[in-house]
Amino acid sequence: MHLIALALYHRDGRPNPRVVRFRPGALNILTGESETGKSAVLSIVEYCLGRQTFTLPDGVITNTTGWYALLVQIGTTRLLLGRPAPKGASTNKAMLVIGDRTLEVPTADHMHVNADTTAIRTELSARIGIEEFRFQPPAGAGRHAFDVSIAQAVLLCLQKQNEIANQSLLFHRQGEQGIAQAIKDTLPYFLGAAGPEQATRRHELAETNKALRRVNKQIEEARRRVEDGEAHRVALARMAADAGLINEIPEALTATALDALLRQALNAVPDIPSLPGQDTRRERLAAERRALRNQLQDINNARTILDSWQEESTALTGELHVQLSRLKPIGLLGAPPGDSNAQTCPLCSQRLPSPDPQISELQDLTRRLDRELDDLTALQPARNRHREELEAQTREIQARLRNNAATLEALNASDRQLRQAQDQRTQLAHIQGRILQELQRTSPQGKDDLADLQRHAERLAEQTAAIQLLVDADEVGAETENRLNEVASLMTAWARALGLEHAATADEVRISLSLLNVVLRTPNGRRPLTRIGSAKNWIGYHLVAHLALHTYLHRHNRPVPGFLMLDQPTQAFFPEEVHDAVTVLDADWEAVRAYFALISRAVSQNNGALQVIVCDHVSLRDEWFQEAVVENWRGGAALIPTDWISAES
Structure with missing residues (x-):
């Protein structure tokens, strides 16, 4: 997969986009002054390839651009990957158009959402040849399984400005949480040391081990129930003997004899007087x-x-x-003789005002x-x-x-004596009820179940051992190191050609999968990049590592995009706050030329299979360099045209 063109569409809907074109299978150089948008190209490419997080800082580009698009070519097929400018920090909206070699960057009126980032990554993964399989981490690893896709492959294709000069990190986004482990998990597959078959076997091994552990736990529980049941049955038999349901228990007692005694106690009819009709x-x-x-x-x-x-x-x-x-x-008073007038008082014989x-x-x-x-x-x-x-x-x-x-x-x-008899009857009934429950719980079927579980565990153990032999035969770790040996041979030769520190005396320069960094094997022991000084050396070792890795991937037809994008690989050769490297006189121009010459030579050796895109301040006068320049952003030229900025203001 190579990049054909990068397009930006203005927010105002003007039809013609700003297009940056690339040459497939060749060295492409974007040179120019600082603050012209060179470093933004890598972030835009990554965004168009399906990354949901939008990493461009707020500024002229985000203020003017409404759509971003990337035209890529895989064999005879071209795909247009469009992404609208997000309204927040992230989005999964996308546009996907598939066509032949005639497919070109469309005008603004053709840009519309018809897919999402999952569709983009699924389509790209399938077309570059990534097989459909889910990586299963080792048992007890404490991390989740994931689908291998272009999301991991593209981590091998990008180097930002703060990554290519980092002595502690070798790959893109390696310092982010979970990314380093994802690279360690998938690099063996991209190198060809592991594949879906190995992942399937590891998954089967993990599942059979899980099933075996589950069955063993069931066996332990069943055995414990049987053992506890035997002791419980003996205790019940002793209780039955004490209650008079059975005779005394013999010292040597088999399970069969114990069952017979319990059944005898269960069927016994105690001689207890019945209560009279009180x-x-x-x-x-x-x-x-x-x-x-x-x-x-x-x-x-x-x-x-x-x-x-x-x-x-x-x-x-x-x-x-x-x-x-x-x-x-x-009654002591009498009425006046011949006077029955009620208006005369009987005491004083005077007239009353009202009759009494x-x-x-x-x-x-x-x-x-x-x-x-x-x-x-x-x-x-x-x-x-x-x-x-x-x-x-x-x-x-x-x-x-x-x-x-x-x-x-x-x-x-x-009735006291009769009640005691009733209590005895109740006690005996309780004992017989417990005996019945125990006989039902620990029936011969329970022992048969234990035997079935043991046979199932034996079959799972045999299956686990067989799969383990296949997994051991895979030897993914050893095979990965063998393939990294081929990468190391190129790295060693190119590091010596650049004159990098310790390269001349080192037996080998290689990529360490465990460290995810460059390591030199010297007569005095291993020397990682973290123990080598100077940003020039850090950048140089990053260059030889990534160029050698992509050369190996091309030679073995591995499913990784065939482009490598480098941002500011010569930053260590110029003074700080450089505005335009063309005006710098005290730089080590021969070292700069040697770095670019190595990149050009590596591209040529891959016979059109490798595309390298470099964004840098440098503009060498060499003819081969000028032929590789696809954009020169000086004298007012930049990623965002001046008329876009004037329209925005």
Whole structure:
């Protein structure tokens, strides 16, 4: 896969995009002054290849661009990968168009979302030859499985400015969480040392080991149940013997004999006397007690009514005495002879202002009150007799209640021995119930299940051993190192050609899979890049590592994109804050020329299979260099045209 063109579309919808074209299978150089957008090219390419996170900083490019597009070619097929400018920090929206060699960068009115990043990566992965398989980490590794795709392959194709000069990191985004391990997991596949077959075997091995552990756990649980069941059954047999359900248990007892004893105890019928029919007598006593209590309650209610009547009679008697005490003095007076006029006062014989009741009426009232008082007095003995009768009935009922309670207590006392017999019956029934439950739980079927589990575990162990032999035969680690040996031979030759530090005396310069860095094997031991000084050497070793790795990948037709993008590989040769390397006079131009010459030579040796895109300040006068320049952003030229900026402002 090579890059054909990079296109940016203005936010205002103008039809023609800004297009940067690349030559496939060749060295492509984007040179220019600082702040012209050179470093942004790599981030845009990565975004168009399906990365969801948008890494371009806010500025002229993000303020003016509405769509980003990348035209790539894989064999005779071209794919247009479009991504709209995200509204936030990330997006998965995309546009995917597939065509032949005639497919070109479209105008703005053809840009629309019709896919997502997953579709882009799936399509690219399939077309560059990445096989469909899911990487399974080793058992207990503590990380998740993932699908191998172009997402991991592209990490081998990009080198940002802060990565190519880093002595601790060799690959793109290696310092981000999880990326270094993803590179370690997938580099053997991209080198050809491992493939879906090995991953499938490792997955099968992990699954069979998991199944074996699960079955072994079930076996332990079943065996523990059987062992615990034996001890529990012996304890039940002893309980049955103590309760008289079976005879004494012999010392040597087999499982079969134990089963027979338990079944004998289960079927035993204990000789326990039955309870006599006392329930009817208790019910009769209880009914009598309820009736007596009801009678007592009725008597109490009647006595309450009698007491209330007595209180009312006493109050009425007192009131009558008061009234009589007021009326009886009137009987001492007589009416004037021949005068029955109610308007004459009987005391002073004077005329009254209003007529008074007749003296005869008052005397009649007095006599009537006397009769009522006599009647009330006559009723008092009857009330007293009734009270005495109620009290006598109360004493009789209370005596009968005491007799009832005494009879019931005597009945309960006589039942004590029979209740003990009933408790014994309940205890024996409880023991027989536990024996029945145990016999059902630890039936011969349980032992058969244990035997089945053991046979299943044996089959899984045999299967695991067979798969383990295949996995061991894969020797992915050793095969990876063998393939890295071929990469190391190129790295060593090119490092010596560049005159990198320690390269001349080193036996070998290679990539360490465990460190993910360049390591020199010297007579004094291994020397990693972290123990080598100077940014010039760090950049030089990065160059030889990536050029050698891509050369190997091309020779063995491995499914990795055939381009390598390098951002500022000569930064170490210029003073800080350089604006334009063309104006720098004190740089080591011969070393710069040697670096670019190595890149050009590596591209030529790959016979059109490798495309290298370099974004740098450098602009050498050599003819071969100038022929490789595809964009020169000086004198106002830049990734974003000036008319875009003026329109934006």
